[in-house]
Amino acid sequence: MAVRLKGQLVNLALVVLALGLVVAVVVTRGRVTTSEKDARATSLLGAYREDDITRVTVEKAGQRLVLARVPSGDAGDTTFDIVEPLREEADAYAVDKFLGSLEFARYVRKIRSDEVDRAAFGLDAATLRLALEMGKVQYELRFGKEAATPPGARYLELVARGGPDSGVFIVSKELVTELDVDAGTLRGRQMLPYTSNELERVLITGTDGVVRKLKSAGHGRWRFEGMEHDARVDREAFDQVLTQFARTKAEHFLDVEEAGRALGDKFVRLELEPKQAGRARARIEVGGRCPKSENDVVAIRRAPDPAAACVPSSVVPGLDTPVTALVDTGLFSLRKDEVESLRIVRGGKKLDLERKESGFVLRAPVSGDVELEIGNRRVEAVVRARGELAPEANAKELGLEPPTGTVSVRSSGESDEKVVEEVLEIGKPSQGGKLPVRRKSDGLVLWVDADGARNLEADSTLVRSLRIFEFTPADLRSLEVQGQDLHEKVRREAAGQLLFDLPKGHELDAALVANAVDELAGLKADRWVSESDDGSFGLSKPALSVKLAFSAGDAGTRERTLLLGAATTGGAYGKLDGEDGVFVVSRRVVDAVSTWFVDRSVFALTPDVADRVELERGGKKLVLEKRGERFVRSSGVALSDTRIAEISDTLVALRAEAAIDLGGAKPNQGFAKPELIVRAASGDAAEKSFRVGAGDAWRGESVHYARADGVDATYVIAKSKVRVLLDAF
DSSP states (O other): OOHHHHHHHHHHHHHHHHHHHHHHHHHHHOOOHHHHHTTTTBSSSSOOOGGEEEEEEEEEEEEEEEEEEEEETTTTEEEEEEESSSEEEEOHHHHHHHHHHTTTTTTTTOOOOOGGOOHHHTTTTTTTTEEEEETTTOOOOEEEEEEESSOOOEEEEEEEEEESOOEEEOHHHHHHHHHHHHHHHBBBOBBSSOOOOGGGEEEEEEEOEEEEEEEEETTTTEEEESSSGBBOOHHHHHHHHHHHHOBBBBBBEEEEHHHHHOOOOOOEEEEEEETTTTTOEEEEEESSTTTTTEEEEEEEEEEESEEEEEEETHHHHHTTOHHHHBBOOOOOOOOOOEEEEEEEEEEEEEEEEEEEETTEEEEESOOEOOOHHHHHHHHHHHHOOOOOOOTTTOOTTTTTTTTTTEEEEOOOSGGGGGGOEEEEEOOOOOOOOOOOETTTTTOEEEOOOHHHHHHHHHOOGGGGGSBBBOOOOEEEEEEEEEEEEEEEEEEOOOTTTEEEESSSOOBOOOOHHHHHHHHHHTOOOOEEEEEOOOSSSOOOSOSSSEEEEEEEEGGOOOEEEEEEEETTTTEEEEEETSSOOOEEEEEHHHHTTTTTOOOOGOOOTTTTSSSSSEEEEEEEEEEEEEEETTEEEEEOOOOOOOHHHHHHHHHOOOOSEEEEEESSGGGGGGGGSSSSEEEETTTTSSEEEEEEEEEETTTTEEEEEEEETTTTTEEEHHHHHHHHHTTTT
16 A cells, blocks of 8 residues: 555656646746857847747838748748838848848947947937847847947947847947848849749730730640630740749839839730739739849839839840740640650550650550660650641541540649640541641640651550661671662671772772761661651662671671661661661761762872872962972962961872762863862872862762862862862962
C-alpha cells in the first residue's frame, strides 16, 4: 500500500511540474530571453523575430508608410502589404532587404544617459521615425541630427517597449540610408496584379486596334473566344506574351496623370479577368514614352489600385503580337518532353508507344524496347507537325465524319484531372498527298502536307534504330557508286592498298575515299519516314546506288546496297536494296558519296616540279622564277614582295574542291575565254599548265571551273583561292 501511494505521489509531482512548464512558456512567450539578449549584444535591436513582426510604420516629412503582414494562400503563408498611403502588395525582395537592415543593424556608439542633449541631438523633432510591432515587443526608432563623427552619422533614440536596450545611439550613414524608405522603395514593381494561372480571360487590344479575346482552356492552354472560330491559341506564341506580363515591372513610378499625358494615343490595352469570384478585373495600358527615360514606355494600371510607372520598352512588341501569330496551326499543344504516350490507330494498324524509365516501350504492333533518342524523335515528329487551317471545310466530305483513324498523345499527372490528353482525328488523303485532320480540342480542321502526314502513320518502322551500317573503315573491301553521270569503283587489295578500278585513267584521291568510307561505316539515318516505298521517294529510279562490300568477321564478306532517291529537307530519301523502310540520309553523306574520287592535286605547282611560272589574264602577264627556296618576280605586272609570296604560296598549295565532270569541257564553263591561264616549267621537262574558267556556285560555295592540261576532267576551285591569283592583275 505504501509503495502504491509513493508512486502516485511521484506521478502527481510530474504532472504539476509539466503544468508549471506550460504556464511558464505561455507567460514568457514573446518576452526577450537572457540568451537571446546575449546573442544580440552588439546589435541595435536587442531582440529580433521576423516571424512575429506584424506591422512597420515609417514617418518622415509629413508622410506615413505602413507595412502590414497579411495571409497569403491556403498554406498559412503570409506576405507584407502596403496599407498606407496606398493599398497594394509590397515587393518581397525590397521588404526582405529592409527587414534585413533592421535585423543586422549595428550602432557606432551608445551615448551615456547623462550625456544626452535632446535638443542638440534633434531628438524632439525627429526627421525620420520607424515603429516596429513584434509580438509583445515594440520598437520605436527616432532619427535626429547629424553627429560630429563619423561623417554622415546620425543620432538615434531607441524606445523599446517589452524589449531591452532603450537609449540614445550614434548610427552610421549607411544604416540611415538603408532604413530611409518610402512607398516607392517598397511597393511591388509588378504592374500586372495577376499571374497567368489566376486568369480566366484576357483581352488584349493591340496598337492595330484589334482586340484579342482569349479564354483559359485549363492546363495552361488558351482559346480564342468569339473570334477566329474559337481556335486554340498557339502555346509557344502566347508564352511569349505571358513572359511580357512578368517583365512589365516598374523602373520608375509616375503620377497617374503625368503618365496619362505621356501615354499618347498608340498603346496596348490589357484587360485581365481573374478566375476567383469577387476579385477585380484589371485594366492596364502600355505605350508612349517614359518622361524619365527614353528607353522605357509608360504603363498605367487603371484598376485595381491605380498606379503608373515606366517599364522596359521591349515588352510592347510581345504584348502587341498579331492575331495571326496567336492562332495555333499545330496538331498538338503538348511538347515532346511532356508526352508520356503516343497512340496511332489508322488503316487497321495500331502504334502504341509509351515512355518508360530511360527509354520507351513499344506496346503495339509488337512489344519491345525503344531507345530514348528514337522514341523522342518519333514523338517530336508528331507533336511538332503543323498544318494549314481550313475552318470552313466540310468534315464529312473529307472523311472526318466518321474519321478514318486517330492520333492521341497523353501527358503524365498525379491524378486523372492533371493528365492532358489530346486527340487528332484523321480524314482521307487528297490526290496531292495532303491529309485533312481535325483537333478534338477545338474542332478545327487542318490540312497537313505529305511529309507531315507520314508522321501520322501507324508505322513501327519509324521507331526502329537509326543505325544503318556498322563496320570499321578498315573492314571495307570495295565501294562502287553509280548514278546518271557518275560511276566509280574503289577496291582494297589484301595488302591494304586502295585501287581505282573505275574510272580508268585517273588517279585516286585517298582523302575523298576516306571521307566517304567514314560516313558510310557508321551510317545513321537522320530519321525514318515510312515502312515502305510508296513511289513518292524517287527510289524506283534512284539518283545514286552505293554498293558496299565489307568484312563481317566469321560471317565472311557482306554486301549491302544503299539507294538514294529524291532530295528532301536535310538530305535525300534512302533505303537498303531488298529491305523495307525508307529513311533520310543527311546532306553530308550524300555529298561524300556523290563526289568523284579523282585526284584534286593536279593544280598544285610545288617548287620541285616548277622553277618558272607564268600567269596570264586579259593579255597581261606575270612571270615568277624560283630563287633559292622561293619564287620572285621576273617580269610583268609590278607587285610587292608580300603579294608575290601570297601568290606563290597559293600556287604551291592549290587544291580543287572536287572533279565535277569527266571528259571535255562544257560551253557554259568559260574555257573558250578563260579568266586565267597558268603555265609552269622546270628544266627540260614538258610545260605544265591549267586554265581557270567562269565562276559559279557548287554545293553552296562560290567556285571557279578549272581544267589542267593532260587531265580529262573539269574541277571546281574555291573562289577565295582563285581570287588571290586574279587580283594580281
